[in-house]
Amino acid sequence: MDTATAREQALDAAEMLFYGRGIQSVGMDDIRGASGVSLKRLYQLFPAKEQLVEAYLERRDVRWRGGLAAYVERRSDPEERIIAVFDWLEEWFAEDDFRGCAWINSYGELGARSQRVADQVRTHKRAFRAYLASLVTEAGLPEALTGPLYLLAEGAMVTAGITGDTRPATEAREAARALLAAR
Known part of the structure; x- marks a missing residue:
């Protein structure tokens, strides 16, 4: 081999x-x-096992963010692309093997003891936030919406991981729609 x-x-x-x-x-x-x-x-x-964990998170990040972007790009309307993030999360949460966010889980297990793992998690979360920021910019919306949208998505991930339910994505999507409408 x-x-x-x-x-x-x-x-x-x-x-x-x-x-x-x-x-x-x-x-x-x-x-x-x-x-x-x-x-x-x-x-x-x-x-070291830590290096394997780091490589696992790196590889999963590429696939996760690529899958999200491919899904979102199917929408032509810039504001609907933002909403599509939450649609994608809902589909992810419904997968049979969904066990929450791999980066949040990894950080919870090792973040306090492993700088490499903490760095991988922070890199992933920064990239996800930057992706949301790019969607907000493309839609011509105020940059200040990025933080609340990011927190809605992250909160949905944590809650869905704990509850095993897709409802957090639905609720976050509706809150995102309200934020976009209130701008």
Whole structure:
């Protein structure tokens, strides 16, 4: 097995296990078993579990933000693109394997002890906020709407992760509509 394949298999297993069970409850031997990559090879690829967590979050970030952007871009109206963020969140929350926001979960588990994890989480959250800011700008709306829209989305993620319900996205979407109408 070449290095790229071993890395992808390890990251696939890490994502499934870390997101499904939590980072601290998953050991490198669990990753080995789920990935088929030997423990020796795992440690060659990721000398510490923290590095594997960092790579998992980086890869998930690219896919998560890419999926969101692709969904939003299907809307032609700039204000509806903002609302589409909440539509996308609702679809995500309805997925069978939804376990909340991977970055919030990771920060809750490791953020106080791992600067690498905290940095990954902050990078992801800054990028998401910047994306919302770009949508607000494209719609010609006041920049001051970015913060409240961001908090609505983040609050929906936390609440949906805890409740296992899609309703937080619906409620956040309606609050976003009210914010846009009140401008």
